[in-house]
Amino acid sequence: MGANASSLPGDSNPLTRPKLEDIPESCIALVLSYLDPPDIAKLARLNRAFRAASSADFIWVSKFPSNYPYIIAKSPDEGVEEKGKKDIYARLCRPSPFDGGTKEVWIDKRTGGVCLAISSKALMITGIDDRRYWNHIPSDESRFHTVAYLQQIWWLEVDGDLEFQFPSGTYSLFFRLQLGKIGKRMGRRVCNSENVHGWDLKPAQFQLTTQDGQHAVSRCVLDNLGNWVHYHVGDFVVDDHNSLTKITFSLTQIDCTHTKGGLCVDSVLICPSRLGKELISVDC
CATH class of the missing domain: 2.60.120.260 (Galactose-binding domain-like)
Structure with missing residues (x-):
């Protein structure tokens, strides 16, 4: 009875309290999907669970501009589309030169514009x-x-x-x-x-x-x-x-x-x- 009582909710024992890393990765990813990319990057530094959750593809697909395949086609990097969606977003945020280097296109890392x-x-x-x-x-x-x-x-x-x-x-x-x-x-x-x-x-x-x-x-x-x-x-x-x-x-x-x-x-x-x-x- 005493052993069971030590794990009841509200117990002050620090060894049995829930921790951030105890949150399921899928739940963390769902919360992160509502945030702007800079905030996601900050929370990814908290621990391994948040870092892993921040790489979920569905988070970053929702941040892509509707014309992202058109922009990717102008990227000088080969094989960009084969990378994870987080890496693709990072590449979209870097300027891609086109028309002989006289024009550049990129997306704003905060808004995706x-x-x-x-x-x-x-x-x-x-x-x-x-x-x-x-x-x-x-x-x-x-x-x-x-x-x-x-x-x-x-x-x-x-x-x-x-x-x-x-x-x-x-x-x-x-x-x-x-x-x-x-x-x-x-x-x-x-x-x-x-x-x-x-x-x-x-x-x-x-x-x-x-x-x-x-x-x-x-x-x-x-x-x-x-x-x-x-x-x-x-x-x-x-x-x-x-x-x-x-x-x-x-x-x-x-x-x-x-x-x-x-x-x-x-x-x-x-x-x-x-x-x-x-x-x-x-x-x-």
């Missing part, structure tokens, strides 16, 4: 082949390691287009720009503003258009000397995740009454609008 970046080298820039106007210069502040730098021009026109399969939802498009050329002096970041001029006279115009008739226009005076800024062009909505979405977008300042110069064009960013709100951005 699909994001894309388009290099300045994938954009059609008026005068880009004339070194009197533009140069491609190296930059360790760009994910593509290079930016387009404007010396001086009368007619600024930067155009781009994209055809991609997005999950359903609302997306924001940004141009990542900076006034001034960045360098280093004595190991410190410095901005050369020598060629910066003309941006305070007239605003730059941003546009985006989709194949189904969505259109957005914004105008903004560029004044971000020495700082990278995401200029918000506008938003678009994807209804059918099974179809390709076609987008065209542009940055222009075509008032030929004055020249302008000293502009760095890094890239175009497309991301779910809820993530776009978290950017250090300018909503024109």
